[in-house]
Amino acid sequence: MSKLSVTIEMIRAAAERLAPHLVTTPVLEHPALNKQVRGRVFLKCENLQRVGAFKFRGAYNKISQVDPKAYPGGVVASSSGNHAQGVAAAATLCGLKSAIVMPKDAPPIKVARTKAFGGEVVPYDREREDRDAIARKLCEERKAIFVPPFDDPDVIAGQGTAGLELMAEAARRGVKLDAVLINVSGGGLASGIAVAVKDASPATDVWTVEPAGFDDFARSLASGKPEKNSRLSGSICDALMAESPGKHTLAIGSALMKGGVSVTDDEVRDAMRFAFEELKLVAEPGGAASLAAILTGKVPVEGRAVAALISGGNADPAQFAKIITRAV
Amino acid sequence: MSKLSVTIEMIRAAAERLAPHLVTTPVLEHPALNKQVRGRVFLKCENLQRVGAFKFRGAYNKISQVDPKAYPGGVVASSSGNHAQGVAAAATLCGLKSAIVMPKDAPPIKVARTKAFGGEVVPYDREREDRDAIARKLCEERKAIFVPPFDDPDVIAGQGTAGLELMAEAARRGVKLDAVLINVSGGGLASGIAVAVKDASPATDVWTVEPAGFDDFARSLASGKPEKNSRLSGSICDALMAESPGKHTLAIGSALMKGGVSVTDDEVRDAMRFAFEELKLVAEPGGAASLAAILTGKVPVEGRAVAALISGGNADPAQFAKIITRAV
Numbered sequence: 001m002s003k004l005s006v007t008i009e010m011i012r013a014a015a016e017r018l019a020p021h022l023v024t025t026p027v028l029e030h031p032a033l034n035k036q037v038r039g040r041v042f043l044k045c046e047n048l049q050r051v052g053a054f055k056f057r058g059a060y061n062k063i064s065q066v067d068p069k070a071y072p073g074g075v076v077a078s079s080s081g082n083h084a085q086g087v088a089a090a091a092t093l094c095g096l097k098s099a100i101v102m103p104k105d106a107p108p109i110k111v112a113r114t115k116a117f118g119g120e121v122v123p124y125d126r127e128r129e130d131r132d133a134i135a136r137k138l139c140e141e142r143k144a145i146f147v148p149p150f151d152d153p154d155v156i157a158g159q160g161t162a163g164l165e166l167m168a169e170a171a172r173r174g175v176k177l178d179a180v181l182i183n184v185s186g187g188g189l190a191s192g193i194a195v196a197v198k199d200a201s202p203a204t205d206v207w208t209v210e211p212a213g214f215d216d217f218a219r220s221l222a223s224g225k226p227e228k229n230s231r232l233s234g235s236i237c238d239a240l241m242a243e244s245p246g247k248h249t250l251a252i253g254s255a256l257m258k259g260g261v262s263v264t265d266d267e268v269r270d271a272m273r274f275a276f277e278e279l280k281l282v283a284e285p286g287g288a289a290s291l292a293a294i295l296t297g298k299v300p301v302e303g304r305a306v307a308a309l310i311s312g313g314n315a316d317p318a319q320f321a322k323i324i325t326r327a328v
Numbered sequence: 329m330s331k332l333s334v335t336i337e338m339i340r341a342a343a344e345r346l347a348p349h350l351v352t353t354p355v356l357e358h359p360a361l362n363k364q365v366r367g368r369v370f371l372k373c374e375n376l377q378r379v380g381a382f383k384f385r386g387a388y389n390k391i392s393q394v395d396p397k398a399y400p401g402g403v404v405a406s407s408s409g410n411h412a413q414g415v416a417a418a419a420t421l422c423g424l425k426s427a428i429v430m431p432k433d434a435p436p437i438k439v440a441r442t443k444a445f446g447g448e449v450v451p452y453d454r455e456r457e458d459r460d461a462i463a464r465k466l467c468e469e470r471k472a473i474f475v476p477p478f479d480d481p482d483v484i485a486g487q488g489t490a491g492l493e494l495m496a497e498a499a500r501r502g503v504k505l506d507a508v509l510i511n512v513s514g515g516g517l518a519s520g521i522a523v524a525v526k527d528a529s530p531a532t533d534v535w536t537v538e539p540a541g542f543d544d545f546a547r548s549l550a551s552g553k554p555e556k557n558s559r560l561s562g563s564i565c566d567a568l569m570a571e572s573p574g575k576h577t578l579a580i581g582s583a584l585m586k587g588g589v590s591v592t593d594d595e596v597r598d599a600m601r602f603a604f605e606e607l608k609l610v611a612e613p614g615g616a617a618s619l620a621a622i623l624t625g626k627v628p629v630e631g632r633a634v635a636a637l638i639s640g641g642n643a644d645p646a647q648f649a650k651i652i653t654r655a656v
Contacts, residue, residue, distance in 0.1 A: 026376075030351060045354075276645070280641030321653045
């Protein structure tokens, strides 16, 4: 096996960079959840992270290493979701400008939040324009550097710090985890956490969780090569819609992960309701996928100790209201 | 000053009793909140506690000391809210029966949750029946012991364990708290926490927070004698509607607390929305009162370090949905 592009040392270095600015998010073990699944479940609550999602970790680890003299224009990213907010917040903290290429039809709340974190929003037309071309042009014109959403060793190492914290907390509580479940889109969070988990506990299985019908990562792990989703929209989990795994993330996944499972929209809604009713946590659809996998037994939990990432909480209020009142 | 009826030793003993069953709830410091108030705010998240509120602490501390031979009928309580759930859950863990006297018009979700935690629900008519008489009769008939909602040294000591954890966490982070704000109804949580806070840090001010128009505790602290609310309903904060302070809780409050502030229903709704949008936490109205006091500057926060209790998260889904979608 060739050396992976992200090492535990890179994740430890990222943790040091992040320390002054991070919310060290809690690992919640809740009796109501344990009772429901007849096992022990540890939820790493990245919905409680700065900007409401884990994305701040990778963005800050990347951006804090940018030399402002080499990139006087700061950073550029393209995202309609949590990466946009993470990049904007991290750049502002580092004293850099940020321009985020966002679709014109992005939810107003996400546009507003990205601006509130100090980002300049550059709108584009999904139908007619090429967002990658726009981002490249911005980088050239402004002497700015592009921050990839997932397939970048520094971004992956940053996301991996959540795994470092999870494993430290498990050790502190004397818990040997049988498995860790991670919501996966392009795989930045999942691969970073896999490196941290396997370093601390080689016997712990790492599983990805993604929306049914959009299980490119699971299929790629199974086939050993990058598989694509046939559709680009149509799941409630808007944060988990990457078309295919990254080069780095799939290489790490293939080396370290057990496999992937998927969950339906209804299972995700049930998990969001469970988080609201029993855990008192706000999870966005993509953030609740791994909890859904646990509640539905996609990965065995009974009599075992299993961790899952609640990866984000930026739920749309109208959608959240419908889900908790069982209107959908 | 005469000796108070709850000592730090009683709270430490309660913490030992509770340890195997408690969620050691996180103390969340969130950049979005700090930025908003230009200070440092530490939220002790008792909404993430077992049963969704701090009430489990006091109930378990009391009930775990009950001798089942002396009280073969177990425990009795009367409550329409979180105390009901706390008592039911604690009694079940202790292998005791529990009967909870609840109004016939209590929210179905609270009745269902109390039953789910193993409690027998004894309905009564608010208009025509005397719940205290019903509870007394049940105790006599069944050889059961009554668990008071707040004015009992063992209950207060149990609630105080939340303060012990808060101060330990503040010390671990090297934070000297200027003030601690606690939602108050009868005062069990507030007085227990006051004992723990003042033991660890005599210079830290302890404030109570209650609904505007229902500020019996603040007025009692000011006058030095138990004051009553003129109304028994009419606030969104259904968990903070005790008519007047208890004997024990007021004595402790008078000795240790700085004073009380109050918040309007609209201020509470804003705080619940802030918790949803920025913190990704579900707070019930009464649980969000101290956060409302912080967001509205009822107690000075700018440039200071202040802690507040999110005391419960058992929000009614329909009401919560209206609040987050700004329908109210």
